Structures are given as structure tokens and as C-alpha cells.
Amino acid sequence: MEKNARCDLCGTAEWEWDENNRAYAPTEHFCMGCYMKTVYGEGEANTPGSTIKLVRTDSVEHAKNVVKQRKRAAMSRDE
Numbered sequence: 001m002e003k004n005a006r007c008d009l010c011g012t013a014e015w016e017w018d019e020n021n022r023a024y025a026p027t028e029h030f031c032m033g034c035y036m037k038t039v040y041g042e043g044e045a046n047t048p049g050s051t052i053k054l055v056r057t058d059s060v061e062h063a064k065n066v067v068k069q070r071k072r073a074a075m076s077r078d079e
Contacts (some may be wrong), residue, residue: 005013016023039051055061 033054
């Protein structure tokens, strides 16, 4: 129930603000993962409904993505 009372975006609950409207202060936090997702998303034509997620470079999923990208690049060069 506690989790449902919290905002999905900021993580705070309404009661926290009711008790003390200065309980939190915004601060900037840099996350390299979020940065990489943003940079990738700006340069790609993503399919509607798709999201960008981070996968480990030593995973099978990453290897499949590399092969797929190489095939696309080869096909576009052949056109």
C-alpha cells in the first residue's frame, strides 16, 4: 500500500508533502545509463511503442543486436 501511495515519477507520497512541504529539494543527478539512452534515442528512428533499454555488452541479446545492425548496414550499402 505504501508503494501505491508514492508517485511513479518522483517517488514521493502526498502525505510527505502535507507534513513538510520543504521535505525534499531537487538536485541534479547524472546517470551515464540515462545519458546513453537519450543519446541513442536522438539519433535513431525508433518504432512507435518501442523503448530503449540497456543490455550488458557480454550478453547474447547484445550480440544479436550487433549482428542485426551489421546486416542492416550491409543491406543499405548494397542499395
